[in-house]
Amino acid sequence: MKIIANREIKYLFYAIVGVVGSFCLLTEIGVWFLSRNLRALILIFILFLLLLLMVLGLCYRYFSRQNRMLENAVDQINAFLDGDIDARIACDEEGEIYRLFHSVNTLAAVLSAQASNENREKEFLKNTISNISHQLKTPLAALNIYNGLMQEEVKCISDIQEFASLSEKELDRMETLVQNLLKITKLDAGSIVFEKRMENVEELMKDVELHFAYRAKQDRKTLTFTGDDSLMLYCDRDWMMEAIDNIVKNALDHIKEGDFVHIEWRQFSSLIQIQIKDNGCGIHPEDLHHIFKRFYRSRFSKDIQGLGLGLPLAKAIIEEHNGTIEVDSALGEGTIFIINFLIPTKL
Structure with a gap:
C-alpha cells in the first residue's frame, strides 16, 4: 500500500493505534479494579477495537484520496515537462493543497507563455536573418559584377566611372540597411533616450x-x-x-x-x-x-x-x-x- 510507504502517515497510524490501545488498556484496568466483571472487560475491549478500526478506516480513506490527488498532480506535471503545455492540475475546491495546485498551474502558465514568446522570438530572429541575407545578397552580387567588369573588360574611363557610380549606389543601399537595422534594434531594446x-x-x-x-x-x-x-x-x-x-x-x-x-x-x-x-x-x-x-x-x-x-x-x-x-x-x-x-x- 503506497500510503503506508509514507513515513509520516505510517507514524500517524502507529500513534492512533498507540493512543486508542493505551486508552483501552487504562479503561480495562480501571473497570477491573472497580467491578471485577470479565464480561464488561470483553465488551469494552470489543468497543475500543471497533472504534480503532473505524478511525483507521477513515484515515486510510482520507489519505488514499489525498494520494490519488498527488499522483494525478505528478502525472500532470510530468506531462507538462514532456511537452504538453496545456497540462494542468484540477484545483476547483478549497484547501491548502488546492492553493498549492493553483500556484503550480500559475507557474505552468507563466512558463508556457515564456516558452511561446521564446519560440516567436526565435522564429522572428530566423526570419530577420533570412531577410537580411536576402537584402544583402543583391547589392553584393551587383558589386561583384561591377568589380569583375572593371578588372577584366572595362578599359574606358567613362565606363569605369559609370560602374564606380553604380557600386557607390549599392554600397549606399547596404549602409542604409545596416543603419536602419541598428536604429530599429536600439528602439526594440529600449536603449535610446529621446531628448524631447x-x-x-x-x-x-x-x-x-x-x-x-x-x-x-x-x-x-x-x-x-x-x-x-x-x-x-x-x-x-x-x-x-x-x-x-x-x-x-x-x-x-x-x-x-x-x-x-x-x-x-x-x-x-x-x-x-x-x-x-x-x-x-x-x-x-x-x-x-x-x-x-x-x-x-x-x-x-x-x-x-x-x-x-x-x-x-x-x-x-x-x-x-x-x-x-x-x-x-x-x-x-x-x-x-x-x-x-x-x-x-x-x-
Whole structure:
C-alpha cells in the first residue's frame, strides 16, 4: 500500500493505534479494579477495537484520496515537462493543497507563455536573418559584377566611372540597411533616450524640404508644404526627422515623373496632425495591413530597391512619441499617411 510507504502517515497510524490501545488498556484496568466483571472487560475491549478500526478506516480513506490527488498532480506535471503545455492540475475546491495546485498551474502558465514568446522570438530572429541575407545578397552580387567588369573588360574611363557610380549606389543601399537595422534594434531594446523638447513644426518641414529638394527636382517630382508656422510639437528633433524623412522618401519612391508629394500639418483641439499625401500609384488593398511589417515586400510592387525597413522604423519612432500613424490609399489615385500626436494636458 503506497500510503503506508509514507513515513509520516505510517507514524500517524502507529500513534492512533498507540493512543486508542493505551486508552483501552487504562479503561480495562480501571473497570477491573472497580467491578471485577470479565464480561464488561470483553465488551469494552470489543468497543475500543471497533472504534480503532473505524478511525483507521477513515484515515486510510482520507489519505488514499489525498494520494490519488498527488499522483494525478505528478502525472500532470510530468506531462507538462514532456511537452504538453496545456497540462494542468484540477484545483476547483478549497484547501491548502488546492492553493498549492493553483500556484503550480500559475507557474505552468507563466512558463508556457515564456516558452511561446521564446519560440516567436526565435522564429522572428530566423526570419530577420533570412531577410537580411536576402537584402544583402543583391547589392553584393551587383558589386561583384561591377568589380569583375572593371578588372577584366572595362578599359574606358567613362565606363569605369559609370560602374564606380553604380557600386557607390549599392554600397549606399547596404549602409542604409545596416543603419536602419541598428536604429530599429536600439528602439526594440529600449536603449535610446529621446531628448524631447518643443520644436517648431514648420522648421522641421524646412529641413525635410532641404533634404529632398534636389532629388525631387532631378526626378521632376513636386514637393509642397503647408501648415501653421507657429505650431509646436514636443519631440526629439533628430528622431522625428528620421520618421518623416522615411515616409516622404517612401512616397517619392512610389510616384512617377510629374506627380506630387504634399505635406500638411495642423492642430485640432486635442492633437497635432501631420499628413503626407501623394498622387502616385497607390497601395494594393492586400498590402495595407502589412506595410509596417519589417522587410515586407508586396507581390504587386515593382520597387526592387526598397528594403522594407523605412516605414516600420517610422512607425516605431512615432509610437515612441506617443503618436499613431494610419494609411489610406486607393489604387491609381494615391496614398495618404496620417500622423497624430496627442497634445499633453495638465490636470
